[in-house]
Amino acid sequence: GQQVMQIPQYQHVQEGEDFTTYCNSSTTLSNIQWYKQRPGGHPVFLIQLVKSGEVKKQKRLTFQFGEAKKNSSLHITATQTTDVGTYFCAGFEGSQGNLIFGKGTKLSVKP
Amino acid sequence: DVKVTQSSRYLVKRTGEKVFLECVQDMDHENMFWYRQDPGLGLRLIYFSYDVKMKEKGDIPEGYSVSREKKERFSLILESASTNQTSMYLCASSLWGGLKETQYFGPGTRLLVL
Structure with missing residues:
Protein backbone atom coordinates (compact mmCIF):
# COMPACT_ATOMS: atom_id res chain seq x y z
CA GLY A 1 0.00 0.00 0.00
CA GLN A 2 0.89 3.62 -0.24
CA GLN A 3 3.46 4.88 2.22
CA VAL A 4 4.52 8.41 2.96
CA MET A 5 7.93 8.66 4.53
CA GLN A 6 8.95 11.80 6.35
CA ILE A 7 12.40 12.82 7.55
CA PRO A 8 13.92 13.77 9.85
CA GLN A 9 11.88 12.51 12.78
CA TYR A 10 13.33 15.18 15.08
CA GLN A 11 15.12 18.45 14.44
CA HIS A 12 16.57 20.79 17.01
CA VAL A 13 17.69 24.20 15.81
CA GLN A 14 18.91 27.48 17.23
CA GLU A 15 16.46 30.33 16.81
CA GLY A 16 17.21 32.07 13.53
CA GLU A 17 18.45 28.95 11.77
CA ASP A 18 16.59 27.46 8.85
CA PHE A 19 14.67 24.17 8.99
CA THR A 20 13.54 21.71 6.33
CA THR A 21 11.43 18.58 6.51
CA TYR A 22 11.08 16.18 3.60
CA CYS A 23 8.29 13.91 2.53
CA ASN A 24 8.61 11.01 0.08
CA SER A 25 6.03 8.68 -1.38
CA SER A 26 6.54 5.32 -3.01
CA THR A 27 3.83 6.20 -5.53
CA THR A 28 2.65 9.29 -7.37
CA LEU A 29 0.44 11.51 -5.27
CA SER A 30 -2.55 13.43 -6.56
CA ASN A 31 -1.91 16.10 -3.97
CA ILE A 32 -0.13 16.68 -0.70
CA GLN A 33 -1.19 18.52 2.42
CA TRP A 34 0.85 19.88 5.31
CA TYR A 35 -0.32 20.13 8.92
CA LYS A 36 1.22 21.59 12.06
CA GLN A 37 0.60 20.28 15.56
CA ARG A 38 1.68 22.49 18.42
CA PRO A 39 2.77 20.78 21.67
CA GLY A 40 -0.38 19.62 23.45
CA GLY A 41 -2.53 20.58 20.49
CA HIS A 42 -4.07 18.92 17.47
CA PRO A 43 -3.01 18.95 13.81
CA VAL A 44 -4.02 22.09 11.96
CA PHE A 45 -4.09 22.35 8.19
CA LEU A 46 -1.44 24.61 6.68
CA ILE A 47 -1.57 24.19 2.92
CA GLN A 48 -2.32 21.91 0.00
CA LEU A 49 -0.20 21.43 -3.14
CA VAL A 50 -1.71 19.93 -6.26
CA LYS A 51 0.39 20.74 -9.31
CA SER A 52 3.67 19.19 -10.33
CA GLY A 53 6.56 21.45 -9.30
CA GLU A 54 4.25 23.75 -7.35
CA VAL A 55 5.79 26.15 -4.84
CA LYS A 56 3.74 28.05 -2.28
CA LYS A 57 4.84 30.46 0.41
CA GLN A 58 3.32 31.49 3.70
CA LYS A 59 5.51 34.18 5.25
CA ARG A 60 8.68 32.32 6.31
CA LEU A 61 7.33 28.91 5.21
CA THR A 62 8.00 27.59 1.69
CA PHE A 63 6.25 24.46 0.47
CA LEU A 99 -5.19 10.72 3.30
CA ILE A 100 -1.96 8.99 4.32
CA PHE A 101 0.03 10.86 6.95
CA GLY A 102 3.77 10.84 7.33
CA LYS A 103 5.06 10.21 10.85
CA GLY A 104 5.89 13.85 11.30
CA THR A 105 8.97 15.91 12.07
CA LYS A 106 9.17 17.30 15.57
CA LEU A 107 10.85 20.71 15.57
CA SER A 108 12.31 22.28 18.68
CA VAL A 109 13.81 25.77 18.65
CA LYS A 110 16.33 26.95 21.19
CA PRO A 111 15.99 30.67 21.97
CA ASP B 1 -15.01 28.31 11.71
CA VAL B 2 -15.24 24.57 11.76
CA LYS B 3 -15.50 23.16 15.20
CA VAL B 4 -14.77 19.56 16.05
CA THR B 5 -15.25 18.61 19.67
CA GLN B 6 -14.42 15.46 21.55
CA SER B 7 -16.20 14.37 24.69
CA SER B 8 -13.15 14.13 26.94
CA ARG B 9 -9.62 15.50 26.92
CA TYR B 10 -8.37 12.86 29.34
CA LEU B 11 -9.79 9.46 30.22
CA VAL B 12 -8.60 6.68 32.52
CA LYS B 13 -10.14 3.23 32.18
CA ARG B 14 -9.42 -0.27 33.39
CA THR B 15 -8.58 -3.28 31.25
CA GLY B 16 -11.73 -4.96 29.99
CA GLU B 17 -13.95 -1.90 30.30
CA LYS B 18 -16.08 -0.74 27.40
CA VAL B 19 -15.02 2.74 26.34
CA PHE B 20 -16.93 5.28 24.26
CA LEU B 21 -15.18 8.23 22.64
CA GLU B 22 -17.52 10.79 21.15
CA CYS B 23 -16.82 13.28 18.39
CA VAL B 24 -19.14 16.02 17.16
CA GLN B 25 -18.64 18.46 14.29
CA ASP B 26 -20.82 21.47 13.63
CA MET B 27 -20.15 22.15 9.93
CA ASP B 28 -22.33 19.54 8.27
CA HIS B 29 -19.29 17.60 7.06
CA GLU B 30 -19.95 14.28 5.37
CA ASN B 31 -16.61 12.66 6.18
CA MET B 32 -15.46 11.80 9.67
CA PHE B 33 -12.35 9.97 10.82
CA TRP B 34 -10.83 8.43 13.92
CA TYR B 35 -7.05 8.30 14.30
CA ARG B 36 -4.73 7.27 17.08
CA GLN B 37 -1.43 9.02 17.57
CA ASP B 38 1.54 7.34 19.24
CA PRO B 39 5.14 8.55 19.59
CA GLY B 40 7.20 7.50 16.60
CA LEU B 41 4.20 6.11 14.75
CA GLY B 42 2.47 9.28 13.67
CA LEU B 43 -1.23 9.31 12.88
CA ARG B 44 -2.85 5.98 12.10
CA LEU B 45 -6.36 5.72 10.73
CA ILE B 46 -8.68 3.46 12.70
CA TYR B 47 -12.06 3.93 11.01
CA PHE B 48 -13.77 6.47 8.82
CA SER B 49 -17.25 7.26 7.62
CA TYR B 50 -18.54 8.99 4.50
CA ASP B 51 -22.16 9.12 5.50
CA VAL B 52 -24.65 8.35 8.22
CA LYS B 53 -24.68 4.66 9.17
CA MET B 54 -21.75 4.07 6.86
CA LYS B 55 -18.33 2.98 8.10
CA GLU B 56 -15.10 1.75 6.61
CA LYS B 57 -12.07 0.17 8.23
CA GLY B 58 -8.87 2.10 8.24
CA ASP B 59 -5.38 0.76 8.75
CA ILE B 60 -5.74 -0.49 12.35
CA PRO B 61 -9.41 -1.33 13.07
CA GLU B 62 -8.75 -4.34 15.32
CA GLY B 63 -10.17 -3.92 18.79
CA TYR B 64 -12.33 -0.96 17.77
CA SER B 65 -15.78 -0.34 16.37
CA VAL B 66 -17.59 2.85 15.37
CA SER B 67 -21.08 4.23 15.14
CA ARG B 68 -22.49 7.04 13.07
CA GLU B 69 -26.19 7.39 13.73
CA LYS B 70 -26.27 11.11 13.01
CA LYS B 71 -24.26 13.11 10.51
CA GLU B 72 -22.62 15.31 13.10
CA ARG B 73 -21.58 12.57 15.50
CA PHE B 74 -19.01 9.80 15.10
CA SER B 75 -18.33 7.50 18.04
CA LEU B 76 -15.34 5.25 18.59
CA ILE B 77 -15.95 2.20 20.77
CA LEU B 78 -13.39 0.03 22.51
CA GLU B 79 -15.40 -3.09 23.30
CA SER B 80 -12.90 -4.37 25.87
CA ALA B 81 -10.11 -1.92 26.53
CA SER B 82 -6.56 -3.21 26.67
CA THR B 83 -3.35 -1.55 27.81
CA ASN B 84 -2.04 -1.38 24.24
CA GLN B 85 -4.93 0.93 23.44
CA THR B 86 -3.44 3.60 25.67
CA SER B 87 -2.99 6.44 23.21
CA MET B 88 -4.05 9.86 21.99
CA TYR B 89 -7.23 9.57 19.92
CA LEU B 90 -7.97 12.25 17.36
CA CYS B 91 -11.21 12.76 15.51
CA ALA B 92 -11.34 14.68 12.22
CA SER B 93 -13.96 15.74 9.71
CA SER B 94 -13.94 17.02 6.14
CA LEU B 95 -16.39 18.15 3.51
CA TRP B 96 -17.53 15.86 0.77
CA GLY B 97 -16.02 16.88 -2.53
CA GLY B 98 -13.62 14.12 -3.10
CA LEU B 99 -11.06 12.87 -0.70
CA LYS B 100 -8.80 15.84 -1.18
CA GLU B 101 -10.58 18.06 1.26
CA THR B 102 -8.85 19.51 4.29
CA GLN B 103 -9.30 17.57 7.49
CA TYR B 104 -10.26 19.47 10.62
CA PHE B 105 -9.15 17.85 13.84
CA GLY B 106 -10.66 17.83 17.29
CA PRO B 107 -8.55 18.53 20.39
CA GLY B 108 -7.92 14.86 21.05
CA THR B 109 -8.67 12.45 23.88
CA ARG B 110 -5.74 11.05 25.79
CA LEU B 111 -6.79 7.60 26.97
CA LEU B 112 -4.93 5.65 29.64
CA VAL B 113 -5.90 2.00 30.11
CA LEU B 114 -4.67 0.51 33.36
Missing part, protein backbone atom coordinates in the same frame (compact mmCIF):
# COMPACT_ATOMS: atom_id res chain seq x y z
CA GLN A 64 7.32 22.53 -2.64
CA PHE A 65 5.79 19.66 -4.55
CA GLY A 66 8.20 17.66 -6.68
CA GLU A 67 8.03 17.44 -10.44
CA ALA A 68 7.19 13.76 -10.27
CA LYS A 69 4.62 14.39 -7.50
CA LYS A 70 6.33 11.85 -5.29
CA ASN A 71 8.03 14.18 -2.85
CA SER A 72 7.46 17.42 -1.04
CA SER A 73 9.30 19.68 1.35
CA LEU A 74 8.56 22.35 3.91
CA HIS A 75 11.28 24.92 4.54
CA ILE A 76 11.17 27.47 7.35
CA THR A 77 13.49 30.44 7.07
CA ALA A 78 14.90 31.97 10.25
CA THR A 79 13.00 29.84 12.75
CA GLN A 80 11.30 31.39 15.72
CA THR A 81 10.20 29.82 19.00
CA THR A 82 6.62 30.00 17.75
CA ASP A 83 7.53 27.48 15.04
CA VAL A 84 7.95 24.64 17.54
CA GLY A 85 5.72 21.65 17.00
CA THR A 86 5.35 18.63 14.81
CA TYR A 87 4.92 19.07 11.07
CA PHE A 88 3.05 16.38 9.17
CA CYS A 89 2.77 15.83 5.46
CA ALA A 90 -0.18 13.86 4.14
CA GLY A 91 -0.83 12.63 0.63
CA PHE A 92 -3.58 11.23 -1.52
CA GLU A 93 -2.89 8.58 -4.11
CA GLY A 94 -5.17 8.81 -7.12
CA SER A 95 -8.81 9.76 -6.68
CA GLN A 96 -9.63 7.07 -4.17
CA GLY A 97 -8.25 6.07 -0.86
CA ASN A 98 -7.54 7.99 2.27
